[in-house]
Amino acid sequence: MIAKIGRSGNLYGALAYNNLKVDKENGQILFTNKVIETANGHYSVAQLAQSFEPYLIANRNTEKHTLHISLNPDPKDKVSDEKFREMAEEYMREMGYGNQPFVVFKHTDIDRSHIHIVSVCVDEQGAKISDKFEKVRSMKVCRELEKKHVLIPATDRERNQSDKIFRPVDYKAGNVKSQIASVVRHVPDYYRFQTLGEYNALLSLFNITTEKVEGELHGKTKRGLLYIPLDEQGGRAGHPFKASLFGKNAGLPALEQHFGKCTTVLKNHPGRQTLKVAATIALKTTNDEQAFKKQLSEQGINVVVRRNDTGRIYGITFIDHNSKTVWNGSRLSKELSANTFNEYWSKDIRTKMEEPSVPVQTVSDIPEQEIAKDDAPHHFFSFLDDDGGVVQSVFEGMGGLFAETKSRTAGEADFIFNSTKKKKRKRKREL
Template identity: 30%
Template sequence: MEKIGFGEQPYLVYQHHDAGHSHLHLVSINIEKDGKRIDLHHLGIRKSEPARKEIEELFGLVKAEGREKKEEFSLEPIAIGRVQYGRIESKKAIFNVLNVVLNQYKYSSLAELNAVLKQYNVLADRGNENSKIFLTKGLMYRILDKQGKPIGVPIKASSFYDKPTLKFLEEKFRSNEVRKPLDKTRIKNAIDIALLNDRAMSINELARLLEKEGIHPVFRRSVEGRLFGITYVDHTTKNVFNGSSLGKQYSAKAIEERCGITVNSKGKYEKLPSNMVSKS
């Protein structure tokens, strides 16, 4: 700020996590306390560029000039085969996933959070309802295998540097309860457009269409394979919504009907005739 002539100006610096990488914004004004105006003409070329270069040299920073623009950061699932199932390696791998998901995504329940974490082979686990960890409101993080089953050593939430405990998550749940209406509308519109045609389609086909829009539907099924729930993970807006929270027509049962799928008297899935498929 001093090098570009704003050292005496009031300013605000804040961090954003609404993109693939965290970044800072800086806001100030160009009217000085005596009413004079700070000249902004070619400020970038005249002062900002030389200041940046000087600061890079002074603090030994990576130089921006001449660097090719890299692709947007993309979080990858934990590579199960590369993780040694000991405490240190598992903890490091889980931390890398938590550091992004907990801070960037908006979720209002443990189920919604796990809908995201499971895509990166991680599970936030409270244990069964009769377990000591559940009764004492504890929480563990675990690595999942390709079949979605926990493997290796569970890591207590309290042992991580940022302490992503159940208490911490519950505060996140409360703060994330209120979302922007447009975030819900984006998912609903994507579903409605995908189901515009009059023919029946499979749930998996619907999933493929939604994933093209950056929306990953997570299907919850019973032991018998019955679909009883859907959670939508929008990787574009970083929002997670349970289907029923978007409206009845986006719940598991309604989506099956809109896809043209019903359960017959024998408890088996079958497609409805095209003239009976409801897309509304």
């Protein structure tokens, strides 16, 4: 089992995100601790938030007072609701949050069974509960829960998949062609997207982009695709590679078939409404692009913004790693189109439609339509662990992005190696 701990100053947003899934019948509240009960057992976000109010009023100076924890057993584990309740209680108690109010949500909109826990990390006197060695303690608790509840150990899963975890392209490491191959051969097997633009937004997370090419050969029009490596700033970092070098499935005809299949699947996809609301909440409760991206990244959603030479936004794409789907903003909603973000981020139109600011001390007074805010810049993968082995944790945190990768790619994960000048010259001649 893998536990992920997120922190923010956005209690209302965390509750709204999870409770939305309950409202849309894609989730349920499994358990509450020190939360005011309702007559019918159903809760609004405002009702849930009321139980946290005394802690936020007492809060002294902890900016990121909200905990958003997910517990993710192996997809092969069959965990009952009762067992999830027990594990949530035990985890919170062992991590020092057993006496805090918290809500346990079970998400059912994806195949992988998992729970989310929303709480606060300040006690009734407003003091912050210690988070020293939190990751180490969390790993220890997870190992203990695995043994007690007979779950597949995450350490075994990680070891078995160590040759199946793929990384963003590092053009400085060499062997760029193999690095690109390891990504583009498998991304369509795991993510759903409907256009080449959405595909490129997803590939940008791996420092890759594509370009269409057209031409005539013997009087016939030929269409193809080039794959281009990118640097950390999104600029070109090497010469392009023909799609044919990566197999049939990386070519334009196969991708267009994938677009068609995904259009049908995504037409009534349950994750669409959840993503739409999450993005709308973030737009209305943040002041700029960095804060907007950061708030969504904490929910496992990346945002890719495309601008022209004058700096105007002409495209915005949302990549939801929870449902493994990619959405152009305008496809989600007219209110999430590029024009909307140009207006929000280029001039302060928020003053015309801004809801009242939300002091932490008065959460229970907030109407349900209004949400608190979060802040700070982020990297594409900032919603995952940022210590040490960042890149590997990216895909583990996504629930095993390439968990079922075919064995033929076992050697492709080893991207980092030293190439001699002779090998480099030889590779250039071959290409």
